[in-house]
Amino acid sequence: MTASASTEPANSTHQREITIAHSPDSDDAFMFYGLATNKVRVAGYKFTHQLCDIEKLNQRAINEAFFDVTAISFHAYPYIQDKYTLMACGGSVGEGYGPMIVSSQRFTPTEIKKIKVAVPGMLTTAYLTLKLFAPEIETEVVPFDRIIPEVIAGNYQAGLIIHEGQLTYSHSGLHKVIDLGQWWREETGLPLPLGGNAIRRSLGEDVMLKVTHALRDSIQHGLDHREEALQYAMQFARDLEPDMANKFVGMYVNERTLSYGADGREAIRKLLDLGYERGIIPHPVKVDFVG
Incomplete structure (x- = not known):
């Protein structure tokens, strides 16, 4: 069963709680708007959100594997790959731009x-x-x-x-x-993959798929209801004017966020492989995706 946008109340009995952590940025807020505001729901699941600076999320994923779903920098993935896998959606990718x-x-x-x-x-x-x-x-x-x-x-x-x-x-x-x-x-010749969302492997394949589909539906809901999602995201825009916030969100939440695409996945693997080959990352990386 996948998530779907709904205004019907979710069944509150026997709900499984899924903890989600992401950074307090306008692009992440836009991405999670559907789930955070219950515009997107999954029967039998309850999603709780925590906001935290991305470097702290990287460290917590490495040291505790605390959250079920966590935003991470791709550079952090090699250190959590045993406990987390990458979700096939939710990435922030620079199309010829970045840090x-x-x-x-x-x-x-x-x-x-x-x-x-x-x-x-x-x-x-x-x-x-x-x-x-x-x-x-x-x-x-x-x-x-x-x-x-x-x-x-x-x-x-x-x-x-x-x-x-x-x-x-x-x-x-x-x-x-x-x-x-x-x-x-x-x-x-590739885009630069900056951050993504990782999900705990211990949840099991069925739960990982349902939650990944829920995130994809949340991203799609934001793209389909851009004005409302932007209004929600503005509270995390760190004093950006609305037109600038709209531009920033558009840079990092788009069709590539729904699906990395073949070149996007290649870019993730190449970035991490080069990091290993150059001695920046201490061990080989096996990149896999759910959803």
């Missing part, structure tokens, strides 16, 4: 490799891609929402930005050094 290195003064991509860069976490896909681009680069972890202010303050010459900062950095007078999503496209 950026920005700076307060103009640097070339060659010059930036010799400068310490503030990064949003060692398990983020942004960090993995940065290390593929510049293996010897020096980095320091800074909370993602503090990177732009720290660069402006002069505490770092450059920062690796994710989330809405990709659209707002220039408002702060910062300069783009390189877009790693564009670099990855030029290197591989």
Whole structure:
């Protein structure tokens, strides 16, 4: 049985609770709008949501395998692959765009490799891609929402930005050094897979399929009811204007979010395989999907 959009009350008896964790960002909120507001329901299931910074979710998935469904950076997947599998939907994929290195003064991509860069976490896909681009680069972890202010303050010459900062950095007078999503496209011809949703293998195949179908229905519901979903997502947009929030959501919640496609799946495997080959990821990765 798959989920379907419904306004009928769900059967409250013998409901199985599924815990879902994702980051407090407008694109994730848009994606989970249908489930979070009970527009999409599954008979016999109750979905509870927790919001948390993506690097903390990465760490919790590794250390505890706590949530049934969790948003993760693809870079974190090798460390949780025994306990989680990837859902076939719900990914954030950059189509020739992605995390950026920005700076307060103009640097070339060659010059930036010799400068310490503030990064949003060692398990983020942004960090993995940065290390593929510049293996010897020096980095320091800074909370993602503090990177732009720290660069402006002069505490770092450059920062690796994710989330809405990709659209707002220039408002702060910062300069783009390189877009790693564009670099990855030029290197591989593939989109850059940034984050996805993972589901605990111990739930069993039947439950994993039902929950994955529910997420796909939630994404489709948001795309079909864009105005309402955007209004809901705006509370997580970190002061973005509505038109900018709409643009950001459109970058990372689209047809690719419903299905990675053959090239999207290839991109995930290539990214993680390269990470292993270059010594960034310590062991081989077996990528599999449910749904």
